[in-house]
Amino acid sequence: MEQQSEVPLLKRPGNGDHIANNANTNTTNNDNDIADTVGDQAEQDAAQDTSVSIENKQTRKLFYRISESPPLHLISIFALQQCLMSIAGSLSTSLLVSELVCAKDVELIKSQVLSSTMFMSGVTTFLMVTIGVRLPVFQGPTNIYIIPLLALSEMQEWKCPTQEQLAEYYGNSTQNVTVDTRGQYPVPLEIIHGKLGTLMGSLMVVGFIHFLIGATGLVGVLLRFIGPVTIVPAITLIGLYIYKTVVRFSETQWGVSLFTAVVALILSLYLRGVRTPLIAWGRKRGFYIKWFPLHQVFAILFAILLGWCLSAILTVSGSLSDDPLSTDYYARTDSRNYVIRQSPWFFFPYPGQFGMPSFSASASITFLLATGFSVLDSIGDYSACARMCFVPPPPTHAVNRGIAIEGAMSFVAGAVGIGHATASYGNNIGAIGITRVASRRVFQATGVLYILMGVVGKIGSFFITIPYCVIGGGMIIGVGIFVGIVLSNLQYVDLNSSRNLAIIGVSLLLGLMLPHWVEKTPDGIQTGNEDADRIIEVLLSNPCFVGGVIACFLDNTVPGTTEERGLNIWQQEYAEGDTTTSGTWEEGPEVYQPPFVPECLKRSMISKYIPIIPSYYKDPSHTK
Structure with a gap:
């Protein structure tokens, strides 16, 4: 049985806290005894009483620890906040998949992909928290898998047909077709399903490899050659490269996006030392004032709701354009209300719902690269989450279980046809540091809530109506926290070493340069073999691959000690748990059992x- 948490731990010290009062009373009585009693035994008793009093007054680093369970009503609100924190990633990734498969204007496909994405995120999160690494880690469409989608979209074979090509296609076809309100021909479903089938087969192959890495314990082998000097440039480039997606959402209304981000920062950082007075009631005490950091715990939720309200005000006042071709149209709160009316009440994602899977070498290579870095990113996320939760680093068996769960569910996600895999979501780890709520029950409830949003079509469609600018504001905070968590791995590295600084700097620079060159010169690679050109183009257009490979090569060939490279602490953490800082832990290694x-x-x-x-x-x- 897991421990239950009592809310009085959240009260401001000195405001009617019976425990503190009892401790102070005991201390006073003991002081009187010391004055009246002479002898060593009395002094020893006084020392014991003093130690007990100090222990009672210790402050906790978390409001709710991993194995503690908040009250049911708080669990539901905490879970909703985690959903709103990660819904931006689910929505943005599903929209990228829809655009890649030429379903940008096919609302039915977009709704099905989003519902399937949320369903798989919920199932994977519940399994990860329950039997996987057992840390409060949300599983969703991480930023690492956005890079392959962006790289594939630049390839000629993944270009969508033009209106002239569609007119010719329908001219030679016997099926009746009607243009939309803008006079555009719809893309045939067989083309959309064909592209989704290619993503399905490639993800299933890569997901199986991902599963084997965890189930066979190959993670330990990877850690011998890959350390913080490799991971920091590779994963940081993802956060820096993903700015295009953040801009795509934020540019619909920069004012609302920045307002959402600023509100979250003020509530979580500037006001983190302030507590809110709330009216509470208990059977013994009746009504009383309870001091609770409400604004910090629900900082993300309040920011999104306030940003949504600001978009509604701008919509009603007519400040936002009602032209679907305008940039700020998707900042309106009523721009996609029809999706709620058209979506079914219930939708059950299942493998093969978009047809049979197929295989593509270019898609498989891009996803395989993303999977490799996803494994490394997950290892870093596990370590970062353990630090946020003040528990020992995850031991080897917990890391292997986590990687195996991610791989198995990525295989299922490929079969379902969501177009991307599921992996650890760094944004929600940062939210733990802001809200100081690390309860495993909250993330299990988050998984269940995501499953409901995926199955009940109306609920999932409701979240589609969130204005793009509000999503952009949430992504500013989320991606920023993601980059910060990745950079925290530099604590293992000797930053006074010119060797490490040169490797990290050169890797970051080339990781930005080569993908930019490939984007600007699509015909720059000419080897005489079209398939080889395509594969090289895919590799060089991936900043994570370019920066990671260069950093890994230099880190393993340039002379340097294990202490200088940070490998001694990095590898030690994943042996059977580090025991050097047990005094700072809120809980012990039993959380990983x-x-x-x-x-x-x-x-x-x-x-x-x-x-x-x-x-x-x-x-x-x-x-x-």
Whole structure:
């Protein structure tokens, strides 16, 4: 059974706290005893009482720890906030997939892709938190998988047909077709399903490889050659390159986007030392004032709601254009209300819903690269989440389980046809640091809520109506936190070393230069082989690949000690948990214990050969 959390821990010290008052009373009585009693025993008793009093007065770093469960009404609100924090990523990625498969104006496909994305995010999050790494890590369409989508969109074979090509297509076809209100021909469903099928097959192959990396324990092998000097440039480039997507949403109304971001920053950072007085009631105490950091805990939720209200005011006042071709049209709150009316009440995603999967070498290579860096990013996310939750670093068996769950669910996501895999979402890890709520129950509820949004079509469609500018404001905070979490891995590295500074700087620079050159000169690569040109173009257009490969090569060839490279602490953290800073932990390594695994199996010889469970087996020959 997991511990239950009591709300009085959240009260401001000295405001009617019975525990503090009792501790102060005990301390006063003990001081009187010391004055009246002479002897060593009395002094020892006083020292013991003083230690107990100090322990009671210790402040907690988290409002709710991983294994604690808030009240049900707070769980639902916390889960809603986590959903709103990550809904921008789900919506933006599903829209990118829809644009890639030429379904930008096909609302039915867009709604199905979004519903399937939310459904898979919910299932993966619930499994990850429950039986995976067991940290409060949200699983969703991470930024790493946006890079392959952007790279594929630049390739000729993934270009959508023009209106002239569609007119010729329908002219040679016997089917009846009607143009939309703008006089545009719709893209045939067989073309859309064909492109989705290509993404499906490629993701299924890559997801299976991802699963094997975790299930076989290959993560430890990767950590021998890949450390913070490699991960920081590679993953940072994702955050820097993803600015195009943030601009795409924010430019609809920059004022609302910045307003949303500024509100979140003020509530979470500038007012983090302030607590809000709330009226509470208890059976014994009746009505009383309870001090609670309401604005900090719900900073993201309040920011999104206030940004939404500002968009509604601008919509009603006529400040935003009602022309669908205008940039600020999607900043209106009523621009996509028809999606709610047209969407079905219930939608059940299932494998093969968009047809049979197919295979593409270029798509598979891009997703394989994204998967490799997704594994490394997840390892960094696990470590960052453990630091945010003030628990020991995850041991090897927990990391292996987490990577295996991600891979298995990426395979299922490919079969369902959402066009991207699911991985650890760094934005929500940053939200833990802002709200100081790390309860596992909250993220399980977040997974269930995402499943409901995916199955109940009306709920998912409601979130589609969020103005793009509000989503952009949320992404400013989310992507910013994501980059900050990645840069936190530099704490392992000797930043006084010119070797490390040169490797990181050169990798970042080339990771920005080469993709920009490929974008500006699409015919710059001419090897004489069209397939080779396509593969090289895909590789060089991926900033994560360019920066990561250069950093990894230099880090493993340029002489440097393990301490200088940060590999000693990096690898130690993923052995069986670091025990050097146990004084700062809120909970111990028991948070990583997998459920439903019998103790006898953990202590048997078989556990040595199962990388996803802890092994307590002791060789009899070494017992003595």
